[in-house]
Amino acid sequence: MARQSPSIQDVANCVGVSIMTVSRAMRGVEGVSSAKRSEILAAAKALGYRPSRTARSLAASHSTLIGISLPTLFNEVFADILDGMRRTFDTAGFDLVLDNSDYDSHREALWVERMIDWKPAGVVLSGVDHAPEVCEQLRAAGIPTLEIWDQCSNPIDVCVGIDHVAAGCKIGEYLLACGYKAPAFVGVEENRDPRAEKRLAGLRAAFAAKGRGAIPVLRSERHASFEAGMNETRVLLAAGDSRPDCICYLNDHMAFGGMSACEAHGLSVPGDIGIVGFNGLGINAVLPRPLTTLVTPRLLMGTLGARMLLARINGAKVERRSVVPVEMSIGATTRGLL
Amino acid sequence: MARQSPSIQDVANCVGVSIMTVSRAMRGVEGVSSAKRSEILAAAKALGYRPSRTARSLAASHSTLIGISLPTLFNEVFADILDGMRRTFDTAGFDLVLDNSDYDSHREALWVERMIDWKPAGVVLSGVDHAPEVCEQLRAAGIPTLEIWDQCSNPIDVCVGIDHVAAGCKIGEYLLACGYKAPAFVGVEENRDPRAEKRLAGLRAAFAAKGRGAIPVLRSERHASFEAGMNETRVLLAAGDSRPDCICYLNDHMAFGGMSACEAHGLSVPGDIGIVGFNGLGINAVLPRPLTTLVTPRLLMGTLGARMLLARINGAKVERRSVVPVEMSIGATTRGLL
DNA sequence: GAATTCAACGTTAGCGCTAACGTAAGGAGT
């Protein structure tokens, strides 16, 4: 059997110094002559000594763990954001503890509570809508916290994201400029995705500003997937009463599924009906007819967010709120501007 | 400012018992009367006491962290696998430390080394091809380890996956049965994805068994994405010399991109050329022409794998190797059986 | 009624580190 892994004491004995000198040498802290330092490092390597993270965390009363809570990884958006953050945190020597909340703020709250027990160096949450106790606990524990993908004026600590209301508005204004009059929106159940609701609100505001009436909304009870977009669109088209002249989807996945449903229903896109997605995902690059969509800079958010959180961890001053720009990508699923 | 969070001593003082009794009560271990137990739990709640995970890990000389290394999260396959494991581990009270190796075994090795410093309850790796030191270190540390998505007769500890060689073979036999004679394969650079190489080997074996010659292979230097599939297919078709009668792709994403390229090149699918993917991803459900592909049970692997690892952590006996079945899904991108 | 047993606690000794504060030796300044 493998004997216990060597501890700092073993290295100290081996070199003939105190454990404190070994500790300093291992951490690269000042107070050790370069001769001793290299001697210690060599001995550590020879013995196969590796500092215990748990002991270090306990003694230092904080760990090098960073907790990240994302709603799901099936959505490319969050995979992008995570990827953007990963490298930065990895290089800085942090380890990532991941949670998926499934868009359930109660689950998120439970996880945050558990995460705090690790005394993490930082925590990343998706969006700015959380259970009240999450904010309290994080603030009380003084843990640097980043809210990502959405933004607000009063984040728990720092935030980086897009303005979802403005994004919805932007889509609405584009559609109005194209001459669309009766949009519909396809998303998921309320309270599942607060960001999508904000975009819907922005869309409504844009049309309301031009005196247009209510926007019908279809909500899937399932994930915002290809299939869900397809199914809800079928329902929408089957209803028959006053068909919309364009459909805005929660994301590109649903939009693509929805477009299939429209075509299966005998409607030509964009001739009979316009289709608008959200996010500008990779699939658009190869679709014979690229979606009109709104491109969000996920990687940028991830990288920027990671840097902001790192700065907070190091005690530096950072802008509490950072809003990144979005851009309409005019595809072939809406008719052109009038 | 927030004062220090209460420790076990505070709870002990509050109730008037020793810290050991509080420890037992908090962990739900025997040796505490139910009256005292509920008294302690109430006091802990009132004080806002939460046991420190780092202290617990140090004292118990192992943590409740489980390290998971996946090549990427952009591949739906690994997102599925992760999702399958998540719930099981979550329910059992473990926290997941995630790494993305980017298909780089050296990166994986570095991460494993760092992960071991946390004294994790278990480690999950993708595939069965790792740097030699990874296996040594994990075995030496006696950490329960699960290898997932691929399988072999001599795993580090336990493994669950599909037989990639057999999968490639299965595809080859299907193509032969359809009368295809000259397949090509589109993937990524060698050493990037060992599983894909095994499938290619299986495909080659199937054709070699019927006396068919070499299979041309195109390798993208980038990720196995829609775009990569499209680009490599363009290159393949542009080469011109003896066009293949079907193309097998590393995964459905590449296959979908490749199909677009074929059609853009004026080839009809499956009339002029057959297209075969791998994995059976969600997108197939809404494609007007579903891909012929091989469906892999990712969620099952995740769930099963998590259970196996949990059993190992609890010291139970488990089959070291578990092979799950795959199934051809005949879409509309290959011509039917002869 | 003395011995035995057992549930329900308490005590002790770490787990492997780090923060904070010594201390000794050598060099600079006057």
Add this chain to the structure above:
DNA sequence: ACTCCTTACGTTAGCGCTAACGTTGAATTC
């Protein structure tokens, strides 16, 4: 020569828990 730094270490006291043994009093046994 004497003080005053500075560098390069060492010592001490935990960080907040848990494992492994005590210890106690009451119920049980013969």
